[in-house]
Amino acid sequence: QETIKVGILHSLSGTMAISETTLKDVMLMLVEEQNKKGGLLGKKLEAVVVDPASDWPLFAEKARQLISQDKVAAVFGCWTSVSRKSVLPVFKELNSILFYPVQYEGEESERNVFYTGAAPNQQAIPAVDYLAKEEKVERWVLAGTDYVYPRTTNKILEAYLKSKGVKSEDILINYTPFGHSDWQTIVADIKKFGSAGKKTAVVSTINGDANVPFYKELANQGIKATDIPVVAFSVGEEELAGIDAKPLVGHLAAWNYFQSVDTPENKAFIEKWRAFTKNEKRVSNDPMEAHVIGFNMWVKAVEKAGTTDPDKVIDAIVGVQVPNLTGGVSEMLPNHHVTKPVLIGEIKEDGQFETVSQTDSLVPGEAWSKYLEGSRDLIADWKTLKCGNYNTVTKKCGA
Amino acid sequence: MLSVENLSLYYGAAQALRGVSVDAALGEVTCILGRNGVGKTSLLRAIAGHRPISDGTIRFDGKDISRLQPFERAALGIAYVPQGREIFPLLTVRENLETGFAPLTRPERRIPDEVFELFPVLRSMLHRRGGDLSGGQQQQLAIGRALVTRPRLLVLDEPTEGIQPSIIKDIGRAIIYLRGRKDMAILLVEQYFDFARDLADRFVVMERGEIAQEGDRDALEGDDVRQRLAI
Amino acid sequence: MTTQSVLDKQSIVVLSLLAAVAVLVPVLNGLAVPGSALHLSDHLVPLLGKYICFALLALSVDLIWGYCGILSLGHGAFFALGGYAMGMYLMRQIGPRGVYAHPVLPDFMVFLNWKDLPWFWYGFDVFPFAMLMVLLVPGILAFIFGWLAFRSRVTGVYLSIITQAMTYALMLAFFRNNMGFGGNNGLTDFKDILGFPLQSASTRRVLFVLSVAALGAGYLLCRWLVGSKFGKVLVAVRDAESRTRFLGYRVEHYKLAVFTISAMLAGVAGALYVPQVGIINPSEFAPANSIELVIWVAVGGRGTLAGAILGALVVNAGKTWFTGALPEFWLFALGGLFIFVTLFTPRGILGAGQGLWERAKQMLGSKPSRSSFSGGGVVP
Amino acid sequence: MPSLRIVLQVFVLLIGMTASTKAGPYEEALPKFAADSYADTETALSAIANSGHARALTVVEALRDGRLLLGAGQVYLKEVSGTLIDVATGQAANPTGNLKPIRVNNRVRRATEAALGSLTLLSADPATRLNAARAVFRSRDVAALSALERAIAQESDVHVRDALEGARAAIILSKPDALISDKKAAIEILEARGDQQALALLTTLPSDAPPELVKAAGDAAEGIQTRLAFWNALQNVWYGISLGSVLLLAAIGLAITFGTMGVINMAHGEMVMIGAYTTFVVQETIRGYAPGLFDASLFIALPLAFLAAGTVGIMIERGVIRFLYGRPLETLLATWGLSLILQQGVRTIFGPTNREVGTPAWMSGALEVSGLSLTYNRIAIVIFAFSVFAVLLLVMRYTSLGLYVRAVTQNRRMAASMGIRTNRIDALAFGLGSGVAGIAGVALSQIDNVSPNLGQGYIIDSFMVVVFGGVGNLWGTLVGAMTLGAANKMLEPYAGAVLGKIVILIAIILFIQRRPRGLFALKGRAVEA
Amino acid sequence: MSAPVTPTLLYLDDITVSFDGFRALNSLSLAIDHAEMRAIIGPNGAGKTTMMDVITGKTRPDQGTALFEGSHDLTVLDEAAIAELGIGRKFQTPTVFEMHSVEDNLLLAIKDKRGPFLTLFSRRTTLERERIEVLLERIRLTAHRYRKAGELSHGQKQWLEIGMLLAQEPKLLLIDEPAAGMTDQETADTAELLRDIAKTKAVVVVEHDMTFVRDLNVKVTCLHDGSVLAEGSLDAVSANERVVEVYLGR
Numbered sequence A: 001q002e003t004i005k006v007g008i009l010h011s012l013s014g015t016m017a018i019s020e021t022t023l024k025d026v027m028l029m030l031v032e033e034q035n036k037k038g039g040l041l042g043k044k045l046e047a048v049v050v051d052p053a054s055d056w057p058l059f060a061e062k063a064r065q066l067i068s069q070d071k072v073a074a075v076f077g078c079w080t081s082v083s084r085k086s087v088l089p090v091f092k093e094l095n096s097i098l099f100y101p102v103q104y105e106g107e108e109s110e111r112n113v114f115y116t117g118a119a120p121n122q123q124a125i126p127a128v129d130y131l132a133k134e135e136k137v138e139r140w141v142l143a144g145t146d147y148v149y150p151r152t153t154n155k156i157l158e159a160y161l162k163s164k165g166v167k168s169e170d171i172l173i174n175y176t177p178f179g180h181s182d183w184q185t186i187v188a189d190i191k192k193f194g195s196a197g198k199k200t201a202v203v204s205t206i207n208g209d210a211n212v213p214f215y216k217e218l219a220n221q222g223i224k225a226t227d228i229p230v231v232a233f234s235v236g237e238e239e240l241a242g243i244d245a246k247p248l249v250g251h252l253a254a255w256n257y258f259q260s261v262d263t264p265e266n267k268a269f270i271e272k273w274r275a276f277t278k279n280e281k282r283v284s285n286d287p288m289e290a291h292v293i294g295f296n297m298w299v300k301a302v303e304k305a306g307t308t309d310p311d312k313v314i315d316a317i318v319g320v321q322v323p324n325l326t327g328g329v330s331e332m333l334p335n336h337h338v339t340k341p342v343l344i345g346e347i348k349e350d351g352q353f354e355t356v357s358q359t360d361s362l363v364p365g366e367a368w369s370k371y372l373e374g375s376r377d378l379i380a381d382w383k384t385l386k387c388g389n390y391n392t393v394t395k396k397c398g399a
Numbered sequence B: 001m002l003s004v005e006n007l008s009l010y011y012g013a014a015q016a017l018r019g020v021s022v023d024a025a026l027g028e029v030t031c032i033l034g035r036n037g038v039g040k041t042s043l044l045r046a047i048a049g050h051r052p053i054s055d056g057t058i059r060f061d062g063k064d065i066s067r068l069q070p071f072e073r074a075a076l077g078i079a080y081v082p083q084g085r086e087i088f089p090l091l092t093v094r095e096n097l098e099t100g101f102a103p104l105t106r107p108e109r110r111i112p113d114e115v116f117e118l119f120p121v122l123r124s125m126l127h128r129r130g131g132d133l134s135g136g137q138q139q140q141l142a143i144g145r146a147l148v149t150r151p152r153l154l155v156l157d158e159p160t161e162g163i164q165p166s167i168i169k170d171i172g173r174a175i176i177y178l179r180g181r182k183d184m185a186i187l188l189v190e191q192y193f194d195f196a197r198d199l200a201d202r203f204v205v206m207e208r209g210e211i212a213q214e215g216d217r218d219a220l221e222g223d224d225v226r227q228r229l230a231i
Numbered sequence C: 001m002t003t004q005s006v007l008d009k010q011s012i013v014v015l016s017l018l019a020a021v022a023v024l025v026p027v028l029n030g031l032a033v034p035g036s037a038l039h040l041s042d043h044l045v046p047l048l049g050k051y052i053c054f055a056l057l058a059l060s061v062d063l064i065w066g067y068c069g070i071l072s073l074g075h076g077a078f079f080a081l082g083g084y085a086m087g088m089y090l091m092r093q094i095g096p097r098g099v100y101a102h103p104v105l106p107d108f109m110v111f112l113n114w115k116d117l118p119w120f121w122y123g124f125d126v127f128p129f130a131m132l133m134v135l136l137v138p139g140i141l142a143f144i145f146g147w148l149a150f151r152s153r154v155t156g157v158y159l160s161i162i163t164q165a166m167t168y169a170l171m172l173a174f175f176r177n178n179m180g181f182g183g184n185n186g187l188t189d190f191k192d193i194l195g196f197p198l199q200s201a202s203t204r205r206v207l208f209v210l211s212v213a214a215l216g217a218g219y220l221l222c223r224w225l226v227g228s229k230f231g232k233v234l235v236a237v238r239d240a241e242s243r244t245r246f247l248g249y250r251v252e253h254y255k256l257a258v259f260t261i262s263a264m265l266a267g268v269a270g271a272l273y274v275p276q277v278g279i280i281n282p283s284e285f286a287p288a289n290s291i292e293l294v295i296w297v298a299v300g301g302r303g304t305l306a307g308a309i310l311g312a313l314v315v316n317a318g319k320t321w322f323t324g325a326l327p328e329f330w331l332f333a334l335g336g337l338f339i340f341v342t343l344f345t346p347r348g349i350l351g352a353g354q355g356l357w358e359r360a361k362q363m364l365g366s367k368p369s370r371s372s373f374s375g376g377g378v379v380p
Numbered sequence D: 001m002p003s004l005r006i007v008l009q010v011f012v013l014l015i016g017m018t019a020s021t022k023a024g025p026y027e028e029a030l031p032k033f034a035a036d037s038y039a040d041t042e043t044a045l046s047a048i049a050n051s052g053h054a055r056a057l058t059v060v061e062a063l064r065d066g067r068l069l070l071g072a073g074q075v076y077l078k079e080v081s082g083t084l085i086d087v088a089t090g091q092a093a094n095p096t097g098n099l100k101p102i103r104v105n106n107r108v109r110r111a112t113e114a115a116l117g118s119l120t121l122l123s124a125d126p127a128t129r130l131n132a133a134r135a136v137f138r139s140r141d142v143a144a145l146s147a148l149e150r151a152i153a154q155e156s157d158v159h160v161r162d163a164l165e166g167a168r169a170a171i172i173l174s175k176p177d178a179l180i181s182d183k184k185a186a187i188e189i190l191e192a193r194g195d196q197q198a199l200a201l202l203t204t205l206p207s208d209a210p211p212e213l214v215k216a217a218g219d220a221a222e223g224i225q226t227r228l229a230f231w232n233a234l235q236n237v238w239y240g241i242s243l244g245s246v247l248l249l250a251a252i253g254l255a256i257t258f259g260t261m262g263v264i265n266m267a268h269g270e271m272v273m274i275g276a277y278t279t280f281v282v283q284e285t286i287r288g289y290a291p292g293l294f295d296a297s298l299f300i301a302l303p304l305a306f307l308a309a310g311t312v313g314i315m316i317e318r319g320v321i322r323f324l325y326g327r328p329l330e331t332l333l334a335t336w337g338l339s340l341i342l343q344q345g346v347r348t349i350f351g352p353t354n355r356e357v358g359t360p361a362w363m364s365g366a367l368e369v370s371g372l373s374l375t376y377n378r379i380a381i382v383i384f385a386f387s388v389f390a391v392l393l394l395v396m397r398y399t400s401l402g403l404y405v406r407a408v409t410q411n412r413r414m415a416a417s418m419g420i421r422t423n424r425i426d427a428l429a430f431g432l433g434s435g436v437a438g439i440a441g442v443a444l445s446q447i448d449n450v451s452p453n454l455g456q457g458y459i460i461d462s463f464m465v466v467v468f469g470g471v472g473n474l475w476g477t478l479v480g481a482m483t484l485g486a487a488n489k490m491l492e493p494y495a496g497a498v499l500g501k502i503v504i505l506i507a508i509i510l511f512i513q514r515r516p517r518g519l520f521a522l523k524g525r526a527v528e529a
Numbered sequence E: 001m002s003a004p005v006t007p008t009l010l011y012l013d014d015i016t017v018s019f020d021g022f023r024a025l026n027s028l029s030l031a032i033d034h035a036e037m038r039a040i041i042g043p044n045g046a047g048k049t050t051m052m053d054v055i056t057g058k059t060r061p062d063q064g065t066a067l068f069e070g071s072h073d074l075t076v077l078d079e080a081a082i083a084e085l086g087i088g089r090k091f092q093t094p095t096v097f098e099m100h101s102v103e104d105n106l107l108l109a110i111k112d113k114r115g116p117f118l119t120l121f122s123r124r125t126t127l128e129r130e131r132i133e134v135l136l137e138r139i140r141l142t143a144h145r146y147r148k149a150g151e152l153s154h155g156q157k158q159w160l161e162i163g164m165l166l167a168q169e170p171k172l173l174l175i176d177e178p179a180a181g182m183t184d185q186e187t188a189d190t191a192e193l194l195r196d197i198a199k200t201k202a203v204v205v206v207e208h209d210m211t212f213v214r215d216l217n218v219k220v221t222c223l224h225d226g227s228v229l230a231e232g233s234l235d236a237v238s239a240n241e242r243v244v245e246v247y248l249g250r
C-alpha cells in the first residue's frame, strides 16, 4: 500500500541532540496517532527519520535526500536558525515544505517554510513588558550567546527598551561563546550591575549547554529571583529537568506553552505523550507544542487541498486553524507564522513553570520587526501579495 | 642452560635466521661471531623475545620458552644488553638501574655493588638523565642495568662498542669473574676478535643466517675463522 | 621494480577513475531517463561533489601529514577560509535580490544595522579577485603561521595543538557577529555563480566536473611533489628531521613550502564545496572537524595520496548512509569503523587492499616483490 | 475521635490566647487573598505584617512556604504538622472541597521577605535576626524603623548589631524627612560597611539632597570604591585559581594517559563524562533509597566514579590501545572512534538530555570574607583539584608504577626485557588516568551539564593545558592549568568572554613559538635528537 | 683574542659547554688544517661528541670561538648553514632515513643544491647515478640498494652513514666511531678508506679502537674532561702516564 511520507529532520547526535531528540519522538507520536485515526487521504503516514548530527551542511544534505530520494510530502525539523538557513535553499529549489518549531530571531518569511515557534514579538517583547510592569524593572542585563539569535533579539529589545525611555547606562549587554562554562566573572558583574539601587533583571538569550553552568553559578553566588530575576527564552522544561531547580525558584521564562498549563487538551496530550514514550516522568515543552500545531495544520491543509502537492498545501494552509494546547485556537497567518498566546512563567521547585502572566488574546507572529531599521517597512503575505518581504514604502516585493 | 634449536626468523618475507642451533652452558662464555648483517642480533632478539620466531625451540633450564613474553623470560633470569644500548633516555641513571628491580623480590631490590665497581662513572652520574650520557657511558649503563636483575643468562650484543680501552679491559675481567662464579651462562656477540678470543669458551660463527662453524676456544685460533670474518 | 613505476601505476588508476566519474556522473544525471536504473538522481550530484571536495581536503592533509609528518589539527581552517572567500563572492552576487533588497549589503548586515560594507568585503564581487583570495587567504595565513612555527622548530603534538588553537580561535572569531561574516548563520542563500543559477542541475553538473578536475589536478600536483627529490626530502624530514638538517637542508623552508601549498589546496576544496552545499559557517572551523578529516586520511591510508581520497569518500559515504539508515546508532557504526580500521588494517583501507592484492598475486605464482609499498612509505 | 479534638482545641486556644476577636486590619486583609491576584496578595500581606496581630508571622511564613491555602473563598493555613486552621479564627478547620495554595510570584516573595524581616527582628535565633536585618536592609521599609530601633537596643550579638545598624542607616538615608545629622551618621555607618550595596545607596542620593550630604556621600563612596577595586582584583585572582582548578581536574588524567603514556586519548573527555554520570546514578539511588545520605553523595560517588571510569579505561586499553603502542598517531583514530561510541552509548542509556546532579547543602552558598565572595563549591573544587594532583604526583614519583610507566613508554621492548610486566603496567596506568578523569567528572558535575556532550567540552582545553605545560610533566600540567585559568579571568573583564578566549588562544600559539616544548620543557640530548 | 695567523680550516678556541652546571667541554682549543686527518681519543664522556655537536651547530657553546675557513663563525650558524659550508658528519649511533631506500639515502646526501625549488625541479643526472653506484659498491650495499634503510643491520647502517658522508663531499668530515660494530677486517678497510680521503679533505675521527687509530697513522689528540690532555703521535700519546691512567688502562 502506498504511504505518505513525512520527513523528520532533527539532530539525534552531536551538540543539539539534547534538544532535538524529543522533537523527533513527538513527531513519531503524532504520525502514529494520525495513522490510528485512519491516516491521511486514505493512506497511511510513514515517518522518515534521519540524523543530521548537529552538522549544518549535513542538514542540507539530509533535506535534499528526504525530498528527492524519499519523496516526503513535508519535513518537520531543524532547531537552530543556522540549520534552517542551511536547508532553506534546498526547500526552495525542490519546492517542498518545512515546519520549523523553534523560537527564532525573525527577519525571515519564506514560501516553503512555516514558522510554528515564536517570533521575537511573541516572546521577547512580552517578557520585557511583564518585567517592567510587574517587577518594576528599570535596569536590564541582556546576556546572550554570541550569535545571530541573541544578537538580533537583543537589538530588538534594546531598541524597544530605549523607545520606552530606558537609558543606555541602564542596559548592560554581554555576550559569551557557545558552551561557555565558567560564569563566575559574568555573574559577579551582573550582581554588581544589579546592586546599583534600581530594580534589575536579566534577559537571557543564552543558548544550549551554557545554561546549566550559568544557573548553577547564579545559585551559588546567591542571586535569587527576588533580587535579580532572570527571564530566559530558551530554557524550558527539558532543560530544567537537568538542573536542581530549587535555587532557581522564581526565575522566569517566556514561552507560548508550559507543561503546567491546566487545560483538558494539554492533559490529554501529556497523557498520550507519556504513554507513547513509556515514561511517566517525561516532560513536554514549547517546541513540542509547536510541532503539534504545525502537524495538525498540515494535516488539515492536506485534507483541504485533497493532495499533498506542496503548492496546493502551501495555498491551503494559510488561514487554517487548529486548537493549541493552551486552550486557544492558533491560526496560520499569511506570513507563515502562527498566532500564539504568550505565557510568562516562574520556575517552580519541581522544574515546572507557574504561569504568572498570560496575554489575553493570541499574539500574531511578526516576521519583520518594527524595531529594526531595515525591516521596519517590510511585511510578508503569501496569500494575496505572494511575497515574503513586501516593502510597504516602495510598494515592491523584494528587489 | 640455554639451548636453541633449529631457529628460523623472518622479517616480513625476508628470512634472517635459517635453522640456527646454539647452546650456552652455566659458567661458560659462548661467543657468536660473524660479519655485518649475518643475523647475530636477530638471534639474540629471538632469545630475548623481541622478535617472534617462526620455527624451532628455545629452551631455558629445559623449559620451552619460545612462546613466553620478554618479561617472563626476564623473570626466569635472562638479561639482555641490546645492540644500540636502548637505555631509557628520560629516566635518570638511577631510575634506569632501578627498572631492573621489576622481576626481583623486595629484599633483592638494591643495586649490586659490582655495578659501581665495574663502572664507577655511573655512581657519579646517578641523577643525570640516561639520554644525556655519552655513548660509552650509555653502554656501561646498559650492562650495569642488566646486572641489576641478577641474571642467570646474560646476553650481550657487542658490549664493547664505543667503550674506552681501559673499561673494555674491565668488562673483560668482569666477564671472567662472572664466569668464574659459575652461576651464570653468558652469550656474547662480538666483532672485536681479540676480545672474543680472550673470553670465549666456545664459539659460533654465523654466515647468512646460518651457523657456518662452531667449536671451542682452541679452534678459534685457526685461520679459517678469521677468514670467515673477512670480506 | 623502482619506486617510480609503482607511482605511475597508482596515478593511472586514480586518474582514470576520476575521469570516469567526471564523465559518468553528469551523463547519468543529465542524459539518462529519470526513473531508469541508470539515472543518477539530482540530489546525488551535489552530494558526490561534496565528497570530492572532502577528498581534495583529505589529500591536502595527507601531503603534509603523510609525507612530511606535520599533523595539522587545524586544516579545516584553511578549507573554511577558502569557503568563506567563495561565499563572499556568492554573497555579493546576490546583489539587491536579498530579502531587504539592499543593493550592496548582505541581509545579515542589514538587519543588524550595518551601514557600510566593511573594507574586507571589497573586491569580492569580482570573480577573479575572489578566486585569487581563495588561494591567497589560506596561503598567507599558512605562510605566516608556518613561518612562525617552523622557524621556532615547533614539532609534533605541540604543532598539532597550536594548529588546533588557530582554528579554534578562528571559529570563535567568526562566530562573533561583529566580525562581519554573518556570525553563526554564516553565509547562505546564494543565488548564482558567474550568472549561472546555483539551483540548476546543469550548474551543479559543471561544478561537479570542476571539483573532480580540481581533485585530479591536486592529485597530480601532490604526486609530482612527492615523487620529486623535494618529496624525498619531505619524507626524510618526517622520519629524521634533525638528520636532514645536518645534510644541509633547510627543514623550515621545506615545511613552510609544503604547508602553504597544502593550505591552498584546502582553500580550493573549500571554495568548491560552498556553492555545492550552499552554506559556509563557522562550524567548519570547529576543531572536531579538523580532527575528523585527519581521520579520513588515516582510514584510507596515510602517506599514499590515493588512500586519503579513498578514506574521505568511504567515511563520508558511510556517514551519509548510516545517518539515514541507522539514525540512532550510526555513531556506533562509525566509531566501530574507526576502531576496526586501526586495529585490523594498520595501513588503512588502501594498505589492506594492496596487501590483499599482493597476496593474490603471489598465490597466482608471479614473483614476489619486495618494495611494493615503498611508494609513499608507511608510518613506522 | 474526641481525644484528638480536645487536644486540638487546647492547642488552638493557646494560639488564639492573645488574639482579639474584633475585626482589625488583620481580619480585613484576609479576604484579599481570596482574589488570588498577585497585587491583592501583596497588599494583604503588608497589611497583615503591619497589623501586629499575633498570627501575622505564622501567616507570612505559611505564604512563603506555600502553606496558605484557599478554598471556597476562605483562607486556611496548613501547619507544618499538617493540621489545618482557619486563619481568620485560628480554629482548627475541616473544610470540604479543593484547597489550593495561594500563588506567589517574585513580587509577593519579595514582600514576604521584607515582612518576615521586620517580623523576625526580635527572634530568639541570631541567624534569623541576621537574615531579618539583611532583608530590611534590602527593603528599606520605613515602617520597620521603630522595630529596628528596638532590636538594636537589645541586640547583644555584634555581628547582628552591625547588620541592624546598617539596615537602619539604609532606611534613614532614603527617608526623606530624616535629619541631616542622622543622615551623615548613616553615611558613616555605610562607609564602614563598605560593600557594593552600601556604595549603591551612597551613589543614588535623591537629586535634591543638600550639598554637604552629597559631598559626604561622595567621599564615602570614593573610599568604598578604592577598597572594592582591591577586593575585586583579589576576587579575580580567585576566579582564576578556581577556573585553573577546573582545567587542572579536566586535564590531569590526560597528563597520565597522554602526557606519560603517549596515547593521544580522544576519549578522555568521555571518561570525565562517565564520572559525572556515575555521580548522577549515585544521587538517583540515594534519592530513591536513602535520602538522608544526600550530603554524602559526592563522597560515595568518588570511589565509584574512579572504579567505573578506571574499569572502562582498562577495558579500552586491553581491547584496543594495547595493539597500538608504537603507533601513537593511530591511537588518535581509535580513541576518537571510542569517544563516539561512548557518547552514543550514554545517549542510548541515559537519554540525550541533561541529567540532574544536585549540590549537597554543604557545597551551596558562598563564604563571604570581607570583600571576597568564595562560593563553597568552588572552594571544594580547588581543594579537591590540588589534592588529586598531590596524590597523583606521589603515585607517579614514589611508587614503582610511576617509574615503570615511564620506562614502558620510552622503550617498551627493553622495559619488558628488564622484567617489567608491560601489559599490566599499561592497563594499570591507563586505568589510573581514566579513573582520575572519572573523579574529575564527579567534581565537574557540580558546575556543568551532565550530558553526553560533557566530555567534548573539555577535551580541547585539556590537551591545551597538558601541551602548554609541557608533555610528560605533571608540574607543567599544574602550572599550565593555573596560568591559563588566571590569564583567562584577567582578560575577561576587559575583553569580554569571547575575545578573551581568542586572545588566550593566540597567546598560546605565540608562547609555543618561544618555547616549542611547552612551559616545563624537557631538555637534553634525548629530546633533541 | 687575536685572530689566527694562518686561516686554518677549523679553528676552535676556548670552547666551553656546560649542561646544568656540568662542563662537558672546558675551554677546548683545537685547530685542523686543510687536508689534515686527526684522530681524537679520550675516555667516555670526555666531550668528543659534544665537540662535534659544537662544530655542526647542534650545541651552542657558552663561550669560545669556532671558525671555519677563518671567516665563518660556527657559533652563530644553524645546522643547515654549517652543512652547506662543507662540514659533514657521521653520528656515533647510526642515523639514517629509515623509511627511505638505501639508494635514496645516498641520493639525499649527494652534493647538490639544497633549496626546496631546486630539489623540486631537480632531475637525477647520469653523473649522480654513477656516483651512487660507486658509493654503493664502496660501502658494500649494492645488493641492498632498494631495501629500506630501517631494515639494515646495525653495522650496515654504519656503513650507509659513511656512504652518505662521502656523498656529501664535504671539506671537513667529522666521523664519530666509524669502526664500532665492524669486523677487524672491515676496520682496517675503513682506515684505508679514510687515509685515501684525507689526501684531499680534512678528516676528524673519533675512535676507541687503538688498532684502527694506529692504522690511520696521524696526529692524535686525547681529550679528557672537556679539554686536551695530550697531543702528538699515537706512540707519544699512549706513553703519556695520564692517558694510560684515564683511558688506556693497564
Ligand SMILES: Nc1ncnc2c1ncn2[C@@H]1O[C@H](COP(=O)(O)OP(=O)(O)OP(=O)(O)O)[C@@H](O)[C@H]1O
Pocket (backbone or CB within 6 Å): B128, B132, B133, B134, B135, B136, B137, B162, D523, D524, D525, E019, E020, E022, E023, E024, E042, E043, E044, E045, E046, E047, E048, E049, E050, E051, E092
Ligand atoms: N645535554 C646534556 N645534558 C647533560 N649532560 C650532557 C649532555 N650532553 C652531554 N653531556 C655530558 O657531557 C659529557 C660529554 O659527552 P660526550 O658525548 O661528548 O662524550 P664523548 O667523549 O663523546 O664520550 P663517548 O666516547 O662515550 O662517546 C658526558 O659526561 C655527558 O654525560
Ligand SMILES: Nc1ncnc2c1ncn2[C@@H]1O[C@H](COP(=O)(O)OP(=O)(O)OP(=O)(O)O)[C@@H](O)[C@H]1O
Pocket (backbone or CB within 6 Å): B011, B014, B016, B034, B035, B036, B037, B038, B039, B040, B041, B042, B043, B083, E150, E151, E152, E153, E154, E155, E156, E181
Ligand atoms: N627490522 C628489520 N627489518 C627487516 N630486516 C631486518 C631488520 N633487522 C635486521 N634485518 C635484516 O636481517 C639480517 C640480519 O640482521 P642482524 O641485525 O641480525 O645482523 P647482525 O649480524 O647483527 O649484523 P651487525 O653486525 O651489523 O649488527 C640483515 O640482513 C638485516 O638487513
Ligand SMILES: CC(C)C[C@H](N)C(=O)O
Pocket (backbone or CB within 6 Å): A079, A080, A081, A082, A102, A103, A104, A105, A148, A149, A207, A233, A234
Ligand atoms: C533560541 C534557539 C533555541 C533557537 C534559535 N532559533 C537559534 O538560532 O538557534
Ligand SMILES: [Mg+2]
Pocket (backbone or CB within 6 Å): B040, B041, B042, B083, E153, E154, E155
Ligand atoms: Mg647486530
Ligand SMILES: [Mg+2]
Pocket (backbone or CB within 6 Å): B134, B135, B136, E048, E049, E050, E092, E176
Ligand atoms: Mg661520543
